[in-house]
Amino acid sequence: xxxxxxxxxxxxxxxxxxxxxxxxxxxxxxxxxxxxxxxxxxxxxxxxxxxxxxxxxxxxxxxxxxxxxxxxxxxxxxxxxxxxxxxxxxxxxxxxxxxxxxxxxxxxxxxxxxxxxxxxxxxxxxxxxxxxxxxxxxxxxxxxxxxxxxxxxxxxxxxxxxxxxxxxxxxxxxxxxxxxxxxxx
Amino acid sequence: xxxxxxxxxxxxxxxxxxxxxxxxxxxxxxxxxxxxxxxxxxxxxxxxxxxxxxxxxxxxxxxxxxxxxxxxxxxxxxxxxxxxxxxxxxxxxxxxxxxxxxxxxxxxxxxxxxxxxxxxxxxxxxxxxxxxxxxxxxxxxxxxxxxxxxxxxxxxxxxxxxxxxxxxxxxxxxxxxxxxxxxxxxxxxxxxxxxxxxxxxxxxxxxxxxxxxxxxxxxxxxxxxxxxxxxxxxxxxxxxxxxxxxxxxxxxxxxxxxxxxxxxxxxxxxxxxxxxxxxxxxxxxxxxxxxxxxxxxxxxxxxxxxxxxxxxxxxxxxxxxxxxxxxxxxxxxxxxxxxxxxxxxxxxxxxxxxxxxxxxxxxxxxxxxxxxxxxxxxxxxxxxxxxxxxxxxxxxxxxxxxxxxxxxxxxxxxxxxxxxxxxxxxxxxxxxxxxxxxxxxxxxxxxxxxxxxxxxxxxxxxxxxxxxxxxxxxxxxxxxxxxxxxxxxxxxxxxxxxxxxxxxxxxxxxxxxxxxxxxxxxxxxxxxxxxxxxxxxxxxxxxxxxxxxxxxxxxxxxxxxxxxxxxxxx
Ligand SMILES: Cc1ncc(C[n+]2csc(CCOP(=O)(O)OP(=O)(O)O)c2C)c(N)n1
Ligand SMILES: [Mg+2]
Numbered sequence: 001x002x003x004x005x006x007x008x009x010x011x012x013x014x015x016x017x018x019x020x021x022x023x024x025x026x027x028x029x030x031x032x033x034x035x036x037x038x039x040x041x042x043x044x045x046x047x048x049x050x051x052x053x054x055x056x057x058x059x060x061x062x063x064x065x066x067x068x069x070x071x072x073x074x075x076x077x078x079x080x081x082x083x084x085x086x087x088x089x090x091x092x093x094x095x096x097x098x099x100x101x102x103x104x105x106x107x108x109x110x111x112x113x114x115x116x117x118x119x120x121x122x123x124x125x126x127x128x129x130x131x132x133x134x135x136x137x138x139x140x141x142x143x144x145x146x147x148x149x150x151x152x153x154x155x156x157x158x159x160x161x162x163x164x165x166x167x168x169x170x171x172x173x174x175x176x177x178x179x180x181x182x183x184x185x
Numbered sequence: 186x187x188x189x190x191x192x193x194x195x196x197x198x199x200x201x202x203x204x205x206x207x208x209x210x211x212x213x214x215x216x217x218x219x220x221x222x223x224x225x226x227x228x229x230x231x232x233x234x235x236x237x238x239x240x241x242x243x244x245x246x247x248x249x250x251x252x253x254x255x256x257x258x259x260x261x262x263x264x265x266x267x268x269x270x271x272x273x274x275x276x277x278x279x280x281x282x283x284x285x286x287x288x289x290x291x292x293x294x295x296x297x298x299x300x301x302x303x304x305x306x307x308x309x310x311x312x313x314x315x316x317x318x319x320x321x322x323x324x325x326x327x328x329x330x331x332x333x334x335x336x337x338x339x340x341x342x343x344x345x346x347x348x349x350x351x352x353x354x355x356x357x358x359x360x361x362x363x364x365x366x367x368x369x370x371x372x373x374x375x376x377x378x379x380x381x382x383x384x385x386x387x388x389x390x391x392x393x394x395x396x397x398x399x400x401x402x403x404x405x406x407x408x409x410x411x412x413x414x415x416x417x418x419x420x421x422x423x424x425x426x427x428x429x430x431x432x433x434x435x436x437x438x439x440x441x442x443x444x445x446x447x448x449x450x451x452x453x454x455x456x457x458x459x460x461x462x463x464x465x466x467x468x469x470x471x472x473x474x475x476x477x478x479x480x481x482x483x484x485x486x487x488x489x490x491x492x493x494x495x496x497x498x499x500x501x502x503x504x505x506x507x508x509x510x511x512x513x514x515x516x517x518x519x520x521x522x523x524x525x526x527x528x529x530x531x532x533x534x535x536x537x538x539x540x541x542x543x544x545x546x547x548x549x550x551x552x553x554x555x556x557x558x559x560x561x562x563x564x565x566x567x568x569x570x571x572x573x574x575x576x577x578x579x580x581x582x583x584x585x586x587x588x589x590x591x592x593x594x595x596x597x598x599x600x601x602x603x604x605x606x607x608x609x610x611x612x613x614x615x616x617x618x619x620x621x622x623x624x625x626x627x628x629x630x631x632x633x634x635x636x637x638x639x640x641x642x643x644x645x646x647x648x649x650x651x652x653x654x655x656x657x658x659x660x661x662x663x664x665x666x667x668x669x670x671x672x673x674x675x676x677x678x679x680x681x682x683x684x685x686x687x688x689x690x691x692x693x694x695x696x697x698x699x700x701x702x703x704x705x706x707x708x709x710x711x712x713x714x715x716x717x718x719x720x721x722x723x724x725x726x727x728x729x730x731x732x733x734x735x736x737x738x739x740x741x742x743x744x745x746x747x748x749x750x751x752x753x754x755x
Contacts, residue, residue: 010366014314018306025307055493062490068311068331071366 002031003057004083004153007046007064008038008071015069019046022063028052032150043071047152080156086125086149088113089135092142093120101141108134119144190318191220191349194282197325198226200357203253205614206282207231207240211257213297214284216349229614229643232635234261236607238268239633241279243611245272246594247569247619249403251332252279252611258286259297262343263304267601269339270308274598275424276401278337280328288316288345301343310338316345319353322360330362335369336488337401371489372504373512380500381483382516388457388481390525391417394440394469397424397597398462398487398506400590405429407510408461414514416522418529420448422463423582424597431586437529441469442732443579446741447532449732453739454528455480462486462506465495466598471738485509546699552577552652552722556584558702559622559650562710568592568620569612573605573629575659577652579728581624603632606649610636613645620710621646627653627679637689640715648709649691649717651682655724662727666742686717693717 009015016035023030031049038045052060057075064073093101094117101120105112110124124134128151135143188196194217198206207229210218221228231237234256241252256262262283272279286295302312311331313324321344328340385391399408405428412419412435419429420440429436437448449471452458458480463469470476473495482498484491485506492501502509544554556577570585571594572578578595587593594612596604609623630651640647661675683693696705696718709716730741 014302017303021306055497058492059490059494062488062492065366065368066310066488066490068364068367 001051001053001077002049003052003060003075003077004081004151005046005048005050005060005064006074006076006153007048008073009044009046009067010069010071011037011042011044012069015044015067016046018067018069019048019064022067023048023050023060026060026063028056028060034150034152036152047150049151076153076155081153082156083127083151083153084125085128085131085151086123087131087135088121088123088147089138089143090114090119090121090145091138092118092144094118097141101138104134104137110134186355187352188355189216189220189350189352190315190321190344191216192223193318193321193353193355194325194344194349195220195224195226196355197322197357197360198253199224201251201325201329203251205229205244206253206255207237207244207611208255208282209234209237209257209261211259211261211284211297213258213286213346214255214261214282214349215257216346217255217282217284217344220349228255229610229639231607232638233633234264235268235603236610236633236636236639238265238279238281239271239601239604239607240611240614241281242268242272242275242277242604243571243594243608244615245277245279245337245611246275246608247591247612247615249401249591250278250615251329252277252615254279254281255283256281257284257297258301258343259299261297262299262301265341266304266308267603269305269341271596271599271601271604272339273308273310275596276337276397277339278332279339280325280332281339281341283341283343284349285314285343285345287347289347291316291345302341305341308339309341310336312341312343314343314345315348317353318348318351321348322355322357323362326360327362327364330364331367369487370505371487373502373509377500377502378512378516381502381513384457384481384483384500385415385459386518386520389522390455390528391415391457391459391522392437392451392455393417393419394422394452394458394460394463395419395425395428396422396461396463397428398485399425399428402462402487402506404462404507404510405590407507407514409433410514411459411510411517414519415517416520416526417459418451418526420444420452422466422469422597423595425463426582427587427590427592430588432588439582441466441738442471442734443583443728443730444469445583446730446743447529447534449738449741450532451529452477452480453737458482460484460486460498461510464488464491467495467734470495471732471736471740475737475739477738548698550697550699550702550720550722551726552580552654552720553584554699555650555652555696555702555720555722556580556624559624559706560585562703562706563620563622564588566620567616567618568622569594569609569616571595571605571609571612571621571623573623573625574600574602575626575629575657576654576662576726576728577624577626577658579659580652583728602626602629605629606633606647607636607639609647609649610639610643610645613647614643620648622648622650624650624652626658627651627655627677627682628657630682631679634685637686637691637717641690645715646713647715649686649715651717651719653679653682653719653721654726655679658726659728661725662731665725665727666731666733682717682719691715691717693719695719695721697721
């Protein structure tokens with residue numbers, strides 16, 4: 001089953017390597033991994049999808065926590081979440097095909113972002129299956145090039161998973177001296 | 186006050202309580218060595234950086250403290266890899282400090298540049314690349330904290346040459362660890378304790394599986410309380426030996442691939458396994474499909490990633506073992522498990538009372554005899570035995586009866602040949618009052634024997650017992666059982682070990698007869714310096730019993746009847 005993890009990490013050099021290396025080392029195959037900034041400059045956020053059963057998913061979470069730079073791990077597979085992938089698709093679109101391609105793009109609420117005499121480039125954002133659907137119908141016209149970002153995900157509703165506010169506070173707590181370091185979130 | 190990165194490094198180590206480091210210099214770490222003369226820390230010059238890491242590891246395991254190894258960049262750092270991986274597998278807290286080329290040169294393939302943080306990423310608990318002097322203090326403090334807290338492990342600090350040389354303001358108090366995501370201190374939920382009590386109460390045939398975590402956590406007393414109160418027999422892993430006294434009536438002995446048959450049968454017949462600080466390694470479970478299939482399982486373990494990794498458990502108590510047992514103990518009921526213990530006694534049969542000491546002297550010298558005699562001679566002392574990897578390691582585990590915690594140091598998880606001699610040096614440096622014996626095979630000894638020079642240079646009384654069978658014995662045994670005695674690449678043409686030791690300035694003896702064992706050991710103990718004894722033992726001897734890799738735990742290759750009959754003769 002495809003699991004979706006949201007992973008907050010310290011924004012430091014090499015942290016992406018540590019996370020990626022963990023999956024390789026434990027023989028879990030990453031389906032997609034995205035990483036980007038958050039509203040806190042010292043924190044980055046990853047969305048990782050990986051094929052794993054229940055026990056494996058638990059172990060992935062536990063192993064992620066063993067990385068010293070990992071702040072918070074959430075498996076949001078079972079939760080109501082907004083999941084988005086972004087794709088740019090360059091389609092062969094000569095004279096007669098052009099209007100068909102444009103029509104399909106609009107059905108999928110995709111946007112045309114570049115036009116040339118021989119092609120159209122379409123940008124689409126959405127859940128992965130929506131993008132897959134557009135790709136399927138475009139393929140007969142000739143997909144010249146395609147790129148996808150991999151998914152980013154966020155829980156629905158007002159509840160935030162963010163450990164961010166206390167991060168500095170935690171650093172302070174940890175700073176109180178080795179004996180009384182409190183590192184639990 | 187302004188100091189160089191190198192000065193800060195030593196001062197931070199001193200403040201962390203470091204008295205000894207094991208190291209080997211070179212270009213990229215020279216600024217640090219230059220600053221060493223102002224430090225109170227004693228530097229032990231090793232002969233190979235692998236030795237430095239094993240020494241740091243032995244130092245850590247002998248005491249529970251953090252061991253330190255130092256090396257230069259490039260080849261110095263890569264020579265540490267085996268020792269780091271060894272420490273990682275056995276959760277041993279060491280901090281390795283390596284020099285690195287100047288920060289401006291990183292990435293340029295400069296002379297002796299190796300990406301050692303990249304290389305050691307999967308075999309360290311955490312590692313650091315330090316490129317500025319002002320990062321040294323905080324990094325050292327974090328490294329020590331990470332290495333020894335939670336499930337301990339190795340941490341590597343790679344410090345560029347310019348970070349060692351440049352100056353900055355040094356303020357220990359300000360350089361506090363900042364580890365916002367690190368959570369070493371987990372504890373179980375109340376309902377999980379309740380489930381554990383329930384399982385223990387309802388169990389008729391429980392067994393405690395005692396592992397290395399008991400020593401790491403210092404929970405020997407609590408484990409004993411649990412066993413005695415609830416009348417539960419205790420089986421130990423290799424690294425757990427010493428965590429529960431060998432002479433205790435509830436001690437079953439070592440479990441697993443070379444555990445005695447009754448121990449493994451007890452586990453297979455149990456209705457409850459209480460796993461304490463052990464991780465269900467394949468060497469102790471055998472085939473997982475048939476492992477203790479009728480037993481419920483309670484797993485007390487500090488590392489959540491170990492839960493349900495190999496064996497699915499019914500209750501997991503994640504936390505420090507000692508603290509968990511403190512919570513658990515008050516509500517564990519006293520139960521009479523006489524029937525179960527009687528059953529186990531019957532499983533033991535006469536093999537438990539068979540005393541190898543009484544086997545008739547056939548004129549051959551068996552490794553088991555050597556080890557048993559060595560145990561009898563040294564049992565009353567403050568003795569630390571450090572073993573290498575192979576047959577002798579398993580015989581040691583079977584025939585040396587460990588009563589005290591931290592009286593056995595051995596490479597379990599990685600099975601690193603060459604470990605014993607340097608780790609014994611580390612143990613002796615850490616515990617000068619202890620009597621330290623390295624028990625080592627003729628193969629493994631030759632992997633790190635250059636450290637004999639370190640013994641002499643440091644004037645250490647470390648005794649070396651070579652179990653010399655002229656073979657890579659354990660591999661030969663596998664060839665005997667599983668490869669039709671095709672002894673490819675296992676016979677050894679050895680140097681004269683006794684002469685070799687003399688060349689280093691170490692007294693030596695050759696022992697070929699059973700009757701010579703005890704006098705040789707006694708003479709070594711009386712000698713004021715180190716002694717090497719070359720025990721020339723039976724060449725094609727075999728470790729029994731054995732669970733073949735992949736076989737079920739109860740399917741053991743037993744001692745051939747000839748041996749058992751001899752035992753019955755006594
Ligand atoms: C560094 C390393 N290389 C190879 C092995 C595989 N190995 C395991 S036991 C063994 C034989 C050890 O021979 P020796 O040191 O003579 O001990 P013996 O088994 O004869 O007691 C070997 C080669 C290993 N464990 N470690
Ligand atoms: Mg040998």
